[in-house]
Amino acid sequence: MNNSKTAKDYTLGLRQSELFTKTRKQAPSDEVARNAQLLIRGGFLYKEQAGVYSYLPLGLRVLEKVSDIIREEMASVGGQEIRLSTLQDKSVWEASDRWSDENVDVWFKSKLQNGTEIGLGWTHEEPITKMMKDHIQSYRDLPRYPYQIQNKFRNEVRAKSGIMRTREFLMKDLYSFSRDNEEHARFYEAIALAYMRVFVRVGLEGITYKTFASGGAFAKYSHEFQTISDAGEDIIYVCEKENLAVNKEVYNDEVLKDLGLTKDDFVEKKAIEVGNIFNLGTRFSQAHNLTYKDEQGEDQLVVMGSYGIGPNRLMGTVAELWADEKGLVWPASIAPFAIHLIRIGDSEKVVGQADALFETLTNEGIEVLYDDRDVRPGEKFADSDLLGIPVRVVISEKTIEAGTLEVIDRKTGEVQNLTQEELLADSTTQE
Amino acid sequence: MNNSKTAKDYTLGLRQSELFTKTRKQAPSDEVARNAQLLIRGGFLYKEQAGVYSYLPLGLRVLEKVSDIIREEMASVGGQEIRLSTLQDKSVWEASDRWSDENVDVWFKSKLQNGTEIGLGWTHEEPITKMMKDHIQSYRDLPRYPYQIQNKFRNEVRAKSGIMRTREFLMKDLYSFSRDNEEHARFYEAIALAYMRVFVRVGLEGITYKTFASGGAFAKYSHEFQTISDAGEDIIYVCEKENLAVNKEVYNDEVLKDLGLTKDDFVEKKAIEVGNIFNLGTRFSQAHNLTYKDEQGEDQLVVMGSYGIGPNRLMGTVAELWADEKGLVWPASIAPFAIHLIRIGDSEKVVGQADALFETLTNEGIEVLYDDRDVRPGEKFADSDLLGIPVRVVISEKTIEAGTLEVIDRKTGEVQNLTQEELLADSTTQE
Numbered sequence: 001m002n003n004s005k006t007a008k009d010y011t012l013g014l015r016q017s018e019l020f021t022k023t024r025k026q027a028p029s030d031e032v033a034r035n036a037q038l039l040i041r042g043g044f045l046y047k048e049q050a051g052v053y054s055y056l057p058l059g060l061r062v063l064e065k066v067s068d069i070i071r072e073e074m075a076s077v078g079g080q081e082i083r084l085s086t087l088q089d090k091s092v093w094e095a096s097d098r099w100s101d102e103n104v105d106v107w108f109k110s111k112l113q114n115g116t117e118i119g120l121g122w123t124h125e126e127p128i129t130k131m132m133k134d135h136i137q138s139y140r141d142l143p144r145y146p147y148q149i150q151n152k153f154r155n156e157v158r159a160k161s162g163i164m165r166t167r168e169f170l171m172k173d174l175y176s177f178s179r180d181n182e183e184h185a186r187f188y189e190a191i192a193l194a195y196m197r198v199f200v201r202v203g204l205e206g207i208t209y210k211t212f213a214s215g216g217a218f219a220k221y222s223h224e225f226q227t228i229s230d231a232g233e234d235i236i237y238v239c240e241k242e243n244l245a246v247n248k249e250v251y252n253d254e255v256l257k258d259l260g261l262t263k264d265d266f267v268e269k270k271a272i273e274v275g276n277i278f279n280l281g282t283r284f285s286q287a288h289n290l291t292y293k294d295e296q297g298e299d300q301l302v303v304m305g306s307y308g309i310g311p312n313r314l315m316g317t318v319a320e321l322w323a324d325e326k327g328l329v330w331p332a333s334i335a336p337f338a339i340h341l342i343r344i345g346d347s348e349k350v351v352g353q354a355d356a357l358f359e360t361l362t363n364e365g366i367e368v369l370y371d372d373r374d375v376r377p378g379e380k381f382a383d384s385d386l387l388g389i390p391v392r393v394v395i396s397e398k399t400i401e402a403g404t405l406e407v408i409d410r411k412t413g414e415v416q417n418l419t420q421e422e423l424l425a426d427s428t429t430q431e
Numbered sequence: 432m433n434n435s436k437t438a439k440d441y442t443l444g445l446r447q448s449e450l451f452t453k454t455r456k457q458a459p460s461d462e463v464a465r466n467a468q469l470l471i472r473g474g475f476l477y478k479e480q481a482g483v484y485s486y487l488p489l490g491l492r493v494l495e496k497v498s499d500i501i502r503e504e505m506a507s508v509g510g511q512e513i514r515l516s517t518l519q520d521k522s523v524w525e526a527s528d529r530w531s532d533e534n535v536d537v538w539f540k541s542k543l544q545n546g547t548e549i550g551l552g553w554t555h556e557e558p559i560t561k562m563m564k565d566h567i568q569s570y571r572d573l574p575r576y577p578y579q580i581q582n583k584f585r586n587e588v589r590a591k592s593g594i595m596r597t598r599e600f601l602m603k604d605l606y607s608f609s610r611d612n613e614e615h616a617r618f619y620e621a622i623a624l625a626y627m628r629v630f631v632r633v634g635l636e637g638i639t640y641k642t643f644a645s646g647g648a649f650a651k652y653s654h655e656f657q658t659i660s661d662a663g664e665d666i667i668y669v670c671e672k673e674n675l676a677v678n679k680e681v682y683n684d685e686v687l688k689d690l691g692l693t694k695d696d697f698v699e700k701k702a703i704e705v706g707n708i709f710n711l712g713t714r715f716s717q718a719h720n721l722t723y724k725d726e727q728g729e730d731q732l733v734v735m736g737s738y739g740i741g742p743n744r745l746m747g748t749v750a751e752l753w754a755d756e757k758g759l760v761w762p763a764s765i766a767p768f769a770i771h772l773i774r775i776g777d778s779e780k781v782v783g784q785a786d787a788l789f790e791t792l793t794n795e796g797i798e799v800l801y802d803d804r805d806v807r808p809g810e811k812f813a814d815s816d817l818l819g820i821p822v823r824v825v826i827s828e829k830t831i832e833a834g835t836l837e838v839i840d841r842k843t844g845e846v847q848n849l850t851q852e853e854l855l856a857d858s859t860t861q862e
Contacts, residue, residue: 010506020511020575022566046562048516054562055514057577063514075441080451083486083494085479086517086582087599110539110551112598113588120541120551131477131485135453144451146488151517151582157544167543168518 013362014057014337016371019043021056023383034231035319036162038328042386044336051159051167058387059315061336063170066311066318067149069201069333070172073194077187079147079174084127086151088119092126096287106154108167120153125306128175129284136177136302138293143183147174149311161233163316164272170312176305179292184303188277191307195225195275198309203318203331208274209245211236212255218281220258221250225309226271231320234273237266245271272317280304328388329411337369338427340389344377344396354395357405357420366427385410393423444793445488445768447802450474452487454814465662466750467593469759473817475767482590482598484743489818492767494601497742497749498580500632500764501603504625508618510578510605515558517582519550523557527718537585539598551584556737559606560715567608567733569724574614578605580742592664594747595703601743607736610723615734619708622738626656626706629740634749634762639705640676642667643686649712651689652681656740657702662751665704668697676702703748711735759819760842768800769858771820775808775827785826788836788851797858816841824854 021043028047031037036053039045044059055063071081093099099119101107108120121127128146136142152171159165174191178184192210199208204227211224226236226245235248239261246255246266256262282301285291291299315334322329332338339361343354351372358370369389371380384392394406404417407426418426452474459478462468467484470476475490486494502512524530530550532538539551552558559577567573583602590596605622609615623641630639635658642655657667657676666679670692677686677697687693713732716722722730746765753760763769770792774785782803789801800820802811815823825837835848838857849857 010503011512018509018511020563020566020572020577022572024565043566046565048518048558049520052516052518052520054516054558057511057513060512060514072441078449080449080488081442081491082488083491085483085485085599087479087483087584089480089483108541108549110541110586113586118539127479127485132451134455134477135451135474141451141453146451153518155541155544168516 011061012365013358013368013370015358016369017373019057019369021058023386031162032160033162033164033316033320034323035164035316038323038386039163039316039319042328042388045163051156051165053163053166053312058336062315062330062334063311065334065336066202066315067170067172070149070198070309070311073198073201074145074147074172074174076197077190077194078143078145080145082146082148083150084121084124084131084148086121086153088121088127090117090119092130093119096126096284098126106156108153108155121150122152122154123171123306123308124148124150124173125175125280125284125304126288129288129290129304132177132302133288133290136290136292139179139295139300142177142179142292142302143187144177145174145187147172147307161231161316162320163312164231164320165233166312169310172309172311174307176307177290178303178305179294179300181303184279184305188279188305192223192277195277195307195309198314199225199227199274201333202314203322203333204274204314207321209236209238209243209271211245211247211271212250212259213247213276214249215279216281217283219279221255222276222278224273225275227274227317227321228269229272229317229321230270232270232272234271236269236271238269239265240267241265245269272313272320274314274317275307275309277307278305280306323388326382327386330388330390332390335388335390337367337389338391339366339368340384340387340392341368341370342380342384342392342394343370343372344380344394346374347397349400350395350397353400357393357395360420360424361427364424364428391427442492443796444789444799444801446789447800448804450488450800452489454817462593463591464593464595464747464751465754466595466747469754469817470594470747470750473759473819476594482587482596484594484597489767490746493746493761493765494742496765497633497746498601498603501580501629501740501742504629504632505576505578505603505605507628508621508625509574509576511576513577513579514581515552515555515562515579517552517584519552519558521548521550523561524550527557527715529557537587539584539586552581553583553585554602554737554739555579555581555604556606556711556715556735557719560719560721560735563608563733564719564721567721567723570610570726570731573608573610573723573733574618575608576605576618578603578738592662592747593751594743595662595751596664597743600741603740603742605738607738608721609734609736610725610731611734615710615736619710619736623654623708626708626738626740629745630656630658630705632764633745634753634764635705635745638752640667640669640674640702642676642678642702643681643690644678644707645681646710647712648714650710652686653707653709655704656706658705658748658752659700660703660748660752661701663701663703665702667700667702669700670696671698672696676700703744703751705745705748706738706740708738709736711737754819757813758817761819761821763821766819766821768798768820769822770797770799771815771818771823772799772801773811773815773823773825774801774803775811775825777805778828780831781826781828784831788824788826791851791855792858795855795859822858 027037046054236245285302392408458468477485716733823839
């Protein structure tokens with residue numbers, strides 16, 4: 001209903017001469033994680049302090065794409081987006097005994113001017129349970145699936161895995177509110193599938209396993225989603241034939257029996273936890289007295305679950321895994337741009353044709369980073385390899401003479417000579 | 432390039448039976464501000480504690496629309512979006528003498544596990560100046576206009592104006608980095624115009640004034656954007672004929688002389704500060720030694736400016752002003768939905784036609800909240816008035832018999848009987 005130019009239109013195309021970030025040869029000397037090293041060198045990130053990063057234009061674009069994929073999959077299972085506050089009221093957490101630093105060791109706490117203690121949200125079970133009391137009274141008000149993509153703060157002792165474990169990070173946290181265990185179980189299965197769709201879409205297909213992990217008072221197991229990587233902090237045991245895994249913490253005779261498998265079926269791997277889902281049962285609804293009237297008019301406790309994915313960690317995991325010795329290799333789905341258009345030479349003809357192609361591509365709705373800088377070709381190619389945009393298109397005197405464009409696949413290195421029409425056809429049909 | 436369903440497609444239409452929030456007759460008794468009273472009653476907001484609010488689905492939709500309008504206007508003047516961290520490093524702020532609580536009285540501070548003090552960002556001049564040192568070396572790297580829409584934390588003593596003054600809020604803060612005062616001044620004028628476009632687009636046209644306010648070491652005046660409202664905390668003096676205003680803090684003989692005006696030209700008004708722009712000069716570039724090499728190879732300090740708009744405050748201002756005794760009256764540009772489709776009756780015929788219209792409208796890309804609940808018509812209409820969606824469309828046995836739809840303008844109360852084709856034509860042409 002709005003025909004004016006949208007923010008998305010403005011940001012479809014970007015001239016690299018105007019992009020304020022620069023690449024750099026070296027990451028900060030204290031940065032040991034490959035994901036952060038590459039992302040800082042590419043100008044995606046800025047390291048504020050250990051475990052705290054800022055997101056620059058290219059990095060924010062990737063983070064937003066990851067977040068939007070998560071949004072789509074949460075919407076597909078009925079999620080409704082909200083945004084809860086960071087500042088947390090002590091009393092809300094005391095009800096479930098999670099305020100004290102003895103019970104929870106990751107709180108950042110501060111004080112209002114009048115001395116009242118406040119905390120920074122490291123998760124949101126408590127406040128959302130309390131809030132939902134305003135909106136759940138009857139069985140007709142269930143089930144409900146609010147979620148948010150919001151900053152969490154965790155006072156981690158160590159922060160050493162780049163953007164995979166930080167003190168400040170986005171979390172997609174969805175909370176389910178169901179009538180009973182059966183309704184809960186149906187959603188739990190549905191969102192587990194939605195999670196796998198997220199991991200497939202961001203480029204982690206085939207290496208991400210639904211993993212049995214420790215449960216709690218209300219379920220024997222919770223489930224993590226673990227992506228195989230030597231950069232991971234977790235040890236899991238993968239069963240290829242069943243396409244599942246077991247976290248070391250519950251890898252014992254009991255779980256083998258529950259799964260009908262033996263140790264011979266599993267291989268030990270290091271992995272990154274990219275998501276998790278929990279059956280919370282009635283722990284929080286009991287603490288906050290979140291009940292509903294059932295069809296007989298009886299009060300019942302709401303059955304809850306919580307479901308987390310960290311967009312920054314997911315981005316870091318992809319950066320860690322989708323890279324080669326030259327730099328990043330983004331999957332198309334979350335790349336900051338679809339095409340890296342590189343102009344070699346500054347003759348009127350080359351500039352004119354490159355400018356025209358930039359306009360044509362962006363008019364077609366294709367996201368293009370256009371290297372229009374006056375720097376050496378070698379520097380342009382090295383930067384392009386580092387940034388990892390999936391498709392590189394080169395325009396030079398030589399390509400103009402040939403009447404085609406040089407199109408290089410960042411991942412395979414495959415070079416094709418395509419006409420503009422062929423490039424457009426390719427770019428607008430593939431995702 | 433992506434033909435799958437996007438998050439936007441999923442959220443174009445929403446059945447009210449599935450919306451998890453409910454309206455309520457009364458706001459919390461401690462809530463004195465009209466904007467928060469209405470927004471809480473409508474289920475847009477949840478009050479976590481004094482000065483801290485969470486955003487529920489309808490509220491988040493409005494907030495995102497306000498933010499997107501700001502994004503578009505920032506992009507239109509060359510802004511590049513980033514996201515800086517909340518957690519702040521003490522040493523970065525000590526360089527400009529803004530760490531101590533004596534100098535800055537709104538810090539929230541906390542500690543890492545090892546005892547290191549950290550602060551929560553209440554503005555970002557210091558970290559962005561330091562970060563830009565990585566990206567500005569030469570005059571060719573200027574000007575630059577990074578901005579973010581990011582949570583700020585301010586330890587306000589009082590919080591009493593609903594979402595217009597809170598301890599946690601989004602801020603759009605853009606920082607300009609220019610070669611000299613002249614380049615700075617050109618951008619300052621351009622962004623002042625972009626600000627006015629934002630205020631016009633969100634519905635504050637004709638009541639929002641560029642207002643002279645106190646400057647600092649580098650400029651005689653800064654400028655605020657003030658919206659006339661009795662709910663405002665500021666006193667300004669408005670000159671209608673010049674379409675400008677002066678904040679009480681600098682309303683003196685000198686400013687009158689500078690403007691060539693007299694006291695007779697001004698009328699005193701209460702107003703809400705909805706934006707502000709500052710010339711920072713070289714204060715922060717000096718503190719952090721942010722310099723560039725000019726065309727002669729000489730080192731020069733970068734000239735900076737900062738430019739703020741608070742999306743939550745802007746939303747609160749609109750809620751405060753665009754309301755009547757029945758509830759909110761959103762401008763179309765930031766309404767949570769364009770159309771509130773209301774089904775009266777539950778016969779197969781009515782349900783079938785209402786469902787079909789819901790589908791037709793959303794297929795046309797129109798955002799529709801569909802009241803498909805089994806509640807009394809009076810309750811539906813009262814809720815609809817409270818939520819304030821611009822256009823209400825009613826389907827009932829009566830309208831089906833008449834062969835038209837009853838279409839009511841929330842603002843004027845004007846009722847039209849339109850065919851579906853006429854409604855579609857109206858809805859897809861207007862913004």
